[in-house]
Amino acid sequence: MEQRTFTAPLFAPLSAVGRFGVMLWAGFFLFLIGFSSPLYSGGIREVREPEIEGVSPLSDTPLPEDPLLLQGNLPNGLSYYIRRNARPENRAELRLAVKAGSVLEEEDQQGLAHFVEHMAFNGTARFPKNSLVNWLESIGMRFGPETNAYTSFDETVYQLEVPLDKPEILDIALDILVDWARAITFAPEEIEKERGVILEEWRLGREASSRVRDTQYPLLWKGSRYAERLPIGKPEVIRNAPPERLRRFYTDWYRPELMAIVAVGDFHPAEVERRIREKFSWESSSQPKSLPVFPVPDHGATLISIATDPELPYSSVGIYLKQDPRVPETFAQYRNELVGELFFSILNTRFSDISRKQGSPFLFAGAGKAHPIRPKQLLYVSASAEEGGIKRALEGILAELRRIQLYGVSTQEVERAKADIQRQAEQRAKEQHTLSSASFVRSYVEAYLKGTPIMGPEYAFRVIRHLLKDIQPPEVAQWAKPFLEPANRVLLVSAPEKEAPHLPSEEELRALLAEAARATPASYQEEPAITSLIEAGTLKREGKLERTGGNVADRYGAIEWKLENGARVVLKPTEFKADEILFSAFSLGGTSLAEDEDFLSATFAPDIVEQSGLLNYSSTQIEKYLRGKLISLSPSIDEVALRFNGSASRKDLDTFFQLLYLYLTSPRYDEEAVQRYLDQVRTSLRKQENSPEERYAWMIQETLKGGHPRSLPLNSERLSRVDPKKAYAFYRAHVSRPDTFTFVFVGSVKPEELEPYLRRYLAAIPVLQAPEKPAADREKDTGPAAQTPYRTVAERVGAPIDRGVRFRTEPIQKTLKAGKEPKSLVTLYFTGSWDWSLKEMSYLNLLEDYLDIRLREVIREDKGGTYGVNVSITPRRAPVPEYSIEISFGTDPTRVGELLGILQEELARLKRTPPLETEVAKVREQRLRLVERGRKENGFYRYFLTQELYYQEVDRVLGRTSKREGGNGQSSGHSPLPGTLFDLWEETARSVTPQILQERIRRYFDESRMLQFTLEPEIPAKRQEVRPIRP
Incomplete structure (x- = not known):
């Protein structure tokens, strides 16, 4: 469950992001994805082969629609999208998309769209309290990866993935969607518990970037309600809103004409359609509220915001162009979108080239398009700057835009970008029968909310191939021009506070923008192109x-x-x-x-x-x-x-x-x-x-x-x-x-x-x-x-050397006081040596899964003390067998002691009393589902094969014997042992008992070796205000 915000990447090359987690690119916060209206409302239609290759690329001919999609509307207005897809086998992906997000909140409801989404998992007519999550976990689905939801400005989307090996599961899953759509109970005691969870989610997001966002959003969406309705809402509303206020938002906006059901999976579409018609055909409200539109006013002059924050880890500058959404419905409109894709691909390639050269004006830069809110789309170009280098970074991205405007782009650049787009579409068409159901679900949800076309992989490839053919460089270059003009343009600058004295003023930035539109930079020069990596005939000899x-x-x-x-x-x-x-x-x-x-x-x-x-x-x-x-x-x-x-x-x-x-x-x-x-x-x-x-x-x-x-x-x-x-x-x-x-x-x-x-x-x-x-x-x-x-x-080479690096096993407590926000982070480590075996590794994985569930229930659900508890168990084989167990969570600084005590008491209780069989059954079922799915995926085979070969080689060079047995099992090498890691995972899942987990909690959680780390805010813990240093 989340409130949807994301960062626009700066398209740094993957190789530039180091293993150390060093942030070598920085995006500017491109805000929440928004969506639009449904594309089609037709029911079952006759499948006819569409004309594609003979259509004029500039015609108003409608784009073809995916023939394998069953689409329609119920009498009450609810839309549905259904497709059969057998990847993964015996699974279904389900979504409930609701056109109700934070922008619809009244002043006293700020944060309640997101609150409603949380309450959907805390009690419905058929599933009181947390029984919904319990049921999903009992059939092997994990809370988070396979059961989740998000809220944005304009929508709320609920997600389910369920197995289909039992006929009743799909019916129950559809009943869950029905309850989410019309029967959330909002029990007062559950609301009170969930307040703490949402406040912790708010607290978790309080950092320098969110403070900068809060101060610059009002300018980006100036004159619009979107500037005042961040999905996370206001803490005072979350703390104090009575149940009836939540119900009011739910009753007003959760209506069938604002909803769509998306179902993709290994089933018969006609049967699923029948069930949807049976379950979702209730009457809509007799006096529904009309869905309001909140326009974003146009402006002729460039708007500029400069903000600093003492904790901001990067400096960035971004140019954002606000445009009315351009949802392609015809060949000509889609062709224009492809021209834009080519432009951004070429521009990002140039930025990547420049960033790798000494004297580059920016660390990284990137460009693209986003649709963050229903009434507007954004075109953006942004850069991450060197220390004190905001002006140079802005000059750098503007110079490249001006260069394209003056000299255009080369045929070679266009052809490379075309090849990239076409090859990706071709591959998707080739894989259309083995694509995951989740990939189809994403496109259908987007179609309902944004109105994007649903052509299906095969038709999309043919349309793209057809339309790309005659796109010429001058058309692509035209996309640079709007960035150099002031209309509906916003310039956002952010930097660490210590750089404030070196930042350009608003007047200087305006002058720089004006100068860039008149500048005459040199034409673009690129390195000679490679025609082949290895020339034919270079390798004279083949090996045996x-x-x-x-x-x-x-x-x-x-x-x-x-x-x-x-x-x-x-x-x-x-x-x-x-x-x-x-x-x-x-x-x-x-x-x-x-x-x-x-x-x-x-x-x-x-x-x-x-x-x-x-x-x-x-x-x-x-x-x-x-x-x-x-x-x-x-x-x-x-x-x-x-x-x-x-x-x-x-x-x-x-x-x-x-x-x-x-x-x-x-x-x-x-x-x-x-x-x-x-x-x-x-x-x-x-x-x-x-x-x-x-x-x-x-x-x-x-x-x-x-x-x-x-x-x-x-x-x-x-x-x-x-x-x-x-x-x-x-x-x-x-x-x-x-x-x-x-x-x-x-x-x-x-x-x-x-x-x-x-x-x-x-x-x-x-x-x-x-x-x-x-x-x-x-x-x-x-x-x-x-x-x-x-x-x-x-x-x-060929054998690792033991350099004596070991996990610390002596207990320690360390606290860092840093940061202005009222939030703390807590991390516990348990470390030591262990008797390595593949079987024991599998049991430790099961223990990790169990503790993830149990500690979430105790600390998040029961106490409302955190947004989430992370448990990570890392056993290593070489150079010596060691393990580390990490438990971490974020919380209110005033609750650190309380929650630490609860966590430690829970671990102590589990040492005394084994887990319940019903709890272990959840973990067992989740693991069996994972193995079932993994047996049909290349990624799992690569991982398991590589792991076994790696451990075999480690044992060989270190003179040890690999073991598949754990505990008191007999040690034996790889060679005589049957089965794969799939079999071992399945075996340990079926054999795991409460006592097996309890024994490992006793063995590995030794409090005499516990390492405890805490991040606390600086004293006094006063909220740090972002400084908009110039209006």
Whole structure:
């Protein structure tokens, strides 16, 4: 349950966001998604093949509609959208969409639209109190991922996912939707309990970004009710609103003519339609209120807001254009939307190129379109600035807009963007029979609320392919012009308070905007395009391979090869998706191979390579070459392994292997790109020092492993110790040992199709293929000579080294006083060593699921003390078996002691008295449902296969024996054991008992080793006001 706000991303390249959670891009708050009216109200219609390719792209011909969608209206006005879809099997996705959000609230109702949504889970006519959630959990559905809701300005949407293996489940699920639509009970005692939960949700959202939003919203939506109706509402209303006020909002706006039922799943649509007609055909109110419209006034001059906050971790500037919604209904209108998509794609590519260069005017920048409220859509261009660099950042984004206005965009840029859009549509059409039900549900809800077209994957691809053909560069460039004109334009600036003296004034910003519209920047120059990653004929020799089989592979129905160079490859062919190949790889060693003085450099090794590029190509050139191809591939590193993860389509498999080959043989070092990247990280780290939450996380991290130098949080000072040349050399050393790699492929590829790629690209890679010091003629292309003993690291690859990093086991209590908002964060850790086994890992996962449910009930539902309790159990295998258990929640500072006492008493009670069987049954059913679904998904197979192969290799190199048994079970290696991790998860789910969970609570929750961390507001705990430093 949530109130829907989201941040507009700045389209930073994925590779620029480091493993350390460093925020290297910053968006400006693009506000709540809003929606519009229904697209179609026709009932069952005759399916006729539409004319597409022969329609003029500029015609007013209506767009074709999805022939597999059953759509209609009941006499009372309720709409419905129904489609059969068998992914996942025996499941249904259900939604109740209501055109009632916070904008409809009266002055004394602010926050009650969201409050009503919460009460839907706390008592209805058929499901009193919390019995609704209990029933859903009893059939294996999880509260949050599969049962949830959100409230925005213009709508409230309820979500259910249910299994269909029992015929009564769908009927009961539809009854839940009926109750949500007309029979929420609003029991006074449940309202009182839920007040605390919603206030904690409000408290959780109180941070610098929300304070800035609160001060700038009134300007963005100036003269409109939307400026005064944030969905979270006002705390005083939430605290004091009587039940009848909630009922009044519910009665006024929860009406069938403002609702839609969306049902997609493995069922017969006609039967579901019959049930909907039976259950939802009640009479509407005799005197319904008309749905009001709250317009946003136009304005001729640019509106400007400048706000600062002492805790804001970034500086940003954004240009926002307010427009009437343009919902495409015809070919011509949809074509115009595609022109806009091409424009934003090209602009974002240019921003990405600029941000990677030394001297870039901004850290990151991005552009796009959003529909946050019903009466307006937003076009936006925004940038994250260096410290003191707001003016330069604004000049940078304006210069690019002006450049496009003056010189246009190139045919090459347009064709790349076209290829990207068309390929994504093509892939969706190819996968239309294996797409998830959730993806169809999202589009149907959007169609009802926004009026967006519902063409279906096949028709959408054909329409997009047809309309893209004749779009020319001059049309695309025209989209830049409105950003340089003042009408309905809003300029929003936000920055940390310490930067206030350096911020431009409103007058300076106006002058800058005016100058940009007259400027004549130089034309755009881009690097030469790549025509291929590896020229034909470059690889002279193919390597050898042999099918070897293996216990792990055999148990998963997979094929295993041993390559000539010693590498291991495992393939699990599947038919779950028509065209999806998932990939992972690992080589043991990781950062443990680096000495303490080189550890930080080693952690940056994959990032340095990703920023630099491959062979003689920059990362920018490679990204552009991959446009229009469905390929992802990126390296990462942790304490024990260097890893790769990626995916590809069958069509792009050759290019994928070329990319993988270059990652393994030809990493590049680009001094300019690397230094720019490190500057971005450094700036972000400095700004994060303003954030109380980041400082709190740093305090925990530096304590959790006893202050070991390899486990300290990254900050500006530690970043200065990173030697990028050592990082590059470390990466080269690690990938120089293909004999230590295990490669895993899962998906729609056959072994005979994969083998030619294995021979050509992987099997012939030599071991230790690079010299200790790159030759002089290679220096220019690939980087500096190694700054660490290359061969020493290379020879260590294949086995992690125990560097003595351990979880702290001595008890400690630490408190950080930071932040102005009246909120606290509480985090508990329990750590220690454990007797590792796959079975015990599975039981610990079940324990985590149980505690998530139980602590939510005790602390959130019963006490109203928090919005949510997070439980995370992390068992690790190497270099030594250790575990950590984290329990965390946010709350009112005055309730920290009370809730901590309740939590500790609950853990103590569970040590004395085992959980109830009904509680364990929920966890059992949820796990069985997860396994049932996972057996039909490539992602689960990739994860489980990789995990088993990884543990097998760890045991081999460390001279240990892997165990599938837990507790008193017999230790035995992988080879004689049948079954997969799917089977083990199912086995432990069926065998788990209250006593098994109780025994593990006793074993792992040792309060004599408890680590307790608390974030408290500064004293006095006075609410910090955002400073709108200029009107």
